[in-house]
Structure formats: C-alpha cells, structure tokens
Amino acid sequence: MRIPSQTCFSPTQSMALPYRAMLITKSPRLLRSVMMASVKTQEKREGDISDSFVSLSGGNRPPLPQRFLDLKRSLVSGHEDEVIASWQRLLPRLRRENRIIAKQGSNIVPSLEFANLEEDLARLRPEIKKRGVAVVRNVIPESEARSYKNDIEEYLRLNPSTKAFPQVNPQVFELYWSSPQIRARAHPNLLKAQNRLMNIWESSNPDSAVSLSQTLSYADRLRIRQPGDATFALGPHIDGGSVERWETNGYGLGKVYDKIFQGSWEEYDPWDAGTRVHAVMDNYNGLGACSMFRMFQGWLSMSYTKGFEGTLLVNPLLQLATAYYLLRPFFRPIKEPGALSVEDYLAPSNWVFAGSEMTSELQGATPGHGQELATDLHPHLELDTSMIHMPQVKPGDFVVWHCDTIHAVDKVHNGQSDSSVLYIPICPVTEQNAHYLLRQKNAFLEGTPGPDFPGGLGESRHVNRPDESYLRSNADSEGLRAFGFEKLVAAESDGPGARTAIDKANKIIGYP
Secondary structure, three states: OOOOOOOOOOHHHHHOOOHHHHOOOOOHHHHHHHHHHHOOOOOOOOOOHHHHOHHHHOOOOOOOOHHHHHHHHHHHOOOHHHHHHHHHHHHHHHHHHHHHHHHHHHHHOOEEEHHHHHHHHHHHHHHHHHHOEEEEEOOOOHHHHHHHHHHHHHHHHHOOOOOEEOOOOOOEEOOOOOHHHHHHHOOHHHHHHHHHHHOOOEOOOOOOOEEEEEEEOOOOOEEEEOOOOOOOOOOOEEOOOOHHHOOOOOHHHHOOOHHHHOOOHHHOOOOEHHHHOOOOOOOOOOOOOOOOOOOEEEEEEOOOEOOOEOOEEEOOOHHHHHHHHHHHHHEEEOOOHHHOOHHHHHOHHHEEEOHHHOOOOOOOOOOOOOEEOOOOOOHHHOHHHHOEEOOOEOOOOEEEEEOOOOEEEOOOEOOOOOEEEEEOOEEEEEHHHHHHHHHHHHHHHHOOOOOOOOOOOOOOOOOOOOOHHHHHHHOOHHHHHHHOOOOOOOOOOOOHHHHHHHHHHHHHHOOO
16 A cells, blocks of 8 residues: 655646636746646655665664565465476576676676767677666766865855764765756766666567656765765665565556566566556655656766775676565575575575465565665575675766666775765656656755655755756756756657657646
8 A cells, every 4th residue: 555645746636736827828937837836845854864774774674564475475376386486497597697796896897988888888788788787987077077076065064054874974965956966967978878878778668658868857865975984884775665666556567577476587677668667666755765767876976986995886687686586585495594504505405485484574675765685685696795896986987777786885985085976867758757857846946855855954045055047057958858947859769658758748847
C-alpha cells in the first residue's frame, strides 16, 4: 500500500488550476505563474543524508511485516522450479565474474574522453552496458571545475547555518542551489555528455512515453570530504528505493524485474527504459528517496581523487548483481559459514529454496530507506573484492553509474586533500519526471530543497543565492529546458512514445 504523501500529486491534482487560471489561458506566462503557486514543493521534515540509510542514521532494521512474505510467495508462485534452476545458473557465473573483477580492479571501468565522446561510446557501449559504470574525462575545463569548489566554500562561509552531515566537521552539505551547482547542471558540455550517455538506454516498446533526446535537471547535494574523515562511511547500497523493487505497486508497475522473478534472469534487460516509465521508486515518502527516474546517477569531480581517498566504489556487474540481490531473499544456506569453509559455504549445493521456511525478510531493505548490502546478507557478491574504486579523476571529469548499480564510498579518506563532487544524475523526459520537475522548479524559486529531500528553509534565506535571472544568464536554451524554464522540443529522432512524453511534459510544466 502506498503511504499517502502531501507532496505526491496525481496528474489531475498537479494540473488542477483555480478558476481564475481558466480566464487567463491566453497569457501563458501568467498561467505558468498560477500553476507554480498552486503546486506545493514538499513538506518533509528537516534532515540530512544520514536519514536515507539505516546504517548512517544508526537506526534499527525491524523485521518486515507478514505482507512481504505474502508478496515473496506471490512473485514466484507457479514457477518455483524455474527460479531454483536460475539460481543454480547464477551462482557459478557470479563466482567467475567476481574473480575477473578482483584481478582487474579499477581498470575494468570504461573510460571515455569528452573530446572523442561519439567514437568512444560506439567502441565501449557493450562494456558500459555490462559494467553499468563509466567515467567521461574532461567534460568541463579543469580550471572551471576547480573554481566551483572555491565558490561553494565562499557560499558556505557566508551562510554558516547550512545543514550538513555530520553536524561536526561536515562532509556532505544540504546545498542544492549554489551558483556552481546551477552553472554545472546547465553547462552545455555536461548536457551533451548526459544526452549521449542516456542514449545507451533503449525502449522495447516504441510507444512507451519516454524521450531520450534531452535530459531534465535533478537538483542533488554536494560533497566536500576532508582527509581523515571516517564519518561518511556509507557501505554498499543502491538508491531508488528498497522494498519497492519487489513490490507490485513499486517497480512491479512497470514489470521491471519480472524476468528475474520468473527464473529467466538472462533475459532481463537493465537498459530497457520502457519498463521504468511507470515504476514507483518511493512508496514511503522517505527522506532522500528518489521519486524521479534517474537513468544514471553521477557526479562531477571538483578535485583530484583516487582510490582510498574518500572516493566512490562500485560493483561493475550490473545484470548479475541485480539478479542476485533480488533472488537472494528466496534462498537460504543449509549450513552456516562457521561450519564450513568459505568455498563450501558459497557452493550452490549449500543453498536451497526457502520454501516453507521462507520469511518476510528482504535482505538489507527497509521501507523509506535505501537498499543496503553486506557480506553476511549477500555473500555470493563477495563485496570485499568485487567493490572496486573508480579510476583516478581530476576536476571536470564526470562519473556515472546505472541506477541499479551497487555503490559505496571509502570508509576512511586516507588522502592528503579533499574529495569533492557535485552530485548530478541523468534523467529522461517522462510524465512522472515532469511532475517532479515542476515541483523542483518551484523549490528553486523559493530556495528550498527539492521534493525528494529533507525539508525546511533550505537556502531560502541564504546570502547570494542564485535566482531565475542568474539561471537565465548562465544557461542556453537547452539548459533552460532542462530546468523547466523553456518549452521542451521534440528531436527529429523521437518516435511516437517520445513525442507523447514531451507533449505531456510541456502541459504539466505549463507550456500548452
């Protein structure tokens, strides 16, 4: 059951206008103003990034209620034998691939040059689809990217009330609308990189209402992690909800993972955008839970950073890892690890379908929080060796990972200088994303956090906070469209589904 939220609107509700608006439809600018005033941005309580994860907030993970056991049984009912056989195929494959990852380390991550983006994408496309991660070099000039951090630090100096995690010696800041964030999100090079990467995705149904020809902006936080920090030690996790991945009124609305639950994980396509259009990623109105479809998560580097220096780790095995963490709740070991060698404990022969002994547990999943993973809960992922660092990056490099990719951050920052990034994902045009963009646009104008994030005053009283005129002076038409300040335009390559998505999005945002 979806928990009601005052920040979630149906298409009818979010488009509902006062009678006065009916009288001013001949004035699109005034009409948009009325629409913006009628949309509530969000009403979440104040908080920080720790509220998104049980491990960071220090909370407990209580047993899931009976309905999740009923859900698990229904997902595999009638094809239990196929699911069991698929598990037996999956474990040996995982074992082989994990060894390859452990041997190659960061070298396994595809690296592209922005100057040769088209050629590199054509050459590396299969590897990016397998790994689910990539780094694009030199997207923004190094000097410009370095200046972003300096400007942010000055903005923080002028606004010492800015919320952050942790409260003492903060590393992750609740900033969404600083001038460097605005300039980076609107930068033509970044928009081009986002657009080209987005086209790695495809849609199995040409009528699916999703456009891959342009990206929509998503306002996320930033990190300036100092040497020696061990507080922002976020372990392996996946954003975009947790229990929703199994729920029929979550990702099940788009049948995203049906092939996996039917015992055919080899047929599961992580890059099918059509299945994600109707998926719901936030059924519990969690702080930081993502309700916008982000094809890739990403960050833009503002510093030189390499492994063990407070950077990102990823599990570069997208399809197999996804199949594993979704099927794991249906299986149990015959003997526990203390009674066996590691090799024997992980052996397929030691794992059986839980059947009548199945519980409600969805390992690492807690409603309203991100999905977390751990060696004791997900042993076959061999996270100690399959989580690898991103390659060394410098200011202006853009790092991306598929929305289902397992990722983490260094437990300790052992470097000599800060590890600083702007979180910037890649989002396509869909009806759901347009509803979010409208609310986010209002948040920008008010200076409050975006609808997905903890609420409060945010930057509404911050000194030198950018306004609409600042955005317009630092963004071209493509950038303004991404922010929702100009009408979206269909590309020649857009099919019927994409054009439908753009038409609906324009009406939602206020461009009839």
